[in-house]
Amino acid sequence: MAGRKVLIVYAHQEPNSFNGSLKTVAVEELSKQGCSVTVSDLYAMQFEPRATRNDIVGCLHNSNEFNYAVEMTEAYKKGCLSNDLIEEQKKVQEADLLIFQFPLYWFSMPAIMKGWMDRVLVQGFAHDFPNCYDSGLLKNKLAMFSFTTGGTEEMYAKGSMSGDIRYILWPMQHGIMHFCGVKVLEPHICFAPEYVSEGKRKEMLTAWAQRLKTLWKEEPINCTPEWYFN
Secondary structure (H helix, E strand, O other): OOOOEEEEEEOOOOOOOHHHHHHHHHHHHHHHOOOEEEEEEHHHHOOOOOOOHHHEOOOOOOOOOOOHHHHHHHHHHHOOEOHHHHHHHHHHHHOOEEEEEEEOEOOEOOHHHHHHHHHHOOEOOOEEOOEOHHHOOOOOOEEEEEEEOOOOHHHHOOOOOOOOHHHHHHHHHHHHHHHHOOEEOOOEEEOOHHHOOHHHHHHHHHHHHHHHHOHHHOOOOOOOHHHHHO
């Protein structure tokens, strides 16, 4: 939809990967719609995933005992976060939609993307208890997780050895995005692209492009435990 702003947080080492193709399709399709699309390519940026004292510029709130969460909250209030975090927070603040594009690693997102979550979504910016979940500070935004798996769809079905794929989404969608007030769209999952034919991979990319055409008409999921575990 023309005028909307989208931030794609992308985590893959190889531009020519299938994840890279999914990211490119999203940029192209959303741009065609008149959206302003920004990409945070975490590996290309050499984004620092570690949460350390370097995230705070200037004096610490308590120099005797370092507490990362407390120090980050105080630094945000004072405008004393490191420049890389200020830039990412500005991108988030301006975005109507956040798309997280990544390969599933060990039932979760890659460490570099988890580090982005840890460092960027600080208290005071994204949440500030009791302002969390439906009253989180990012409550006017949408988010979607678009990712690839190594296993087939059957391997992530209810009753399978891996369990329902929705179990895996609970900490990412509910524990991070919904906690910050973000409304979450149905995830887009490409199962085992590495083990299917080139024709099937092209079908996956076409399906992604088609979904993006009507994305703004979608309703967010019901962010309750029932969506994940029933």
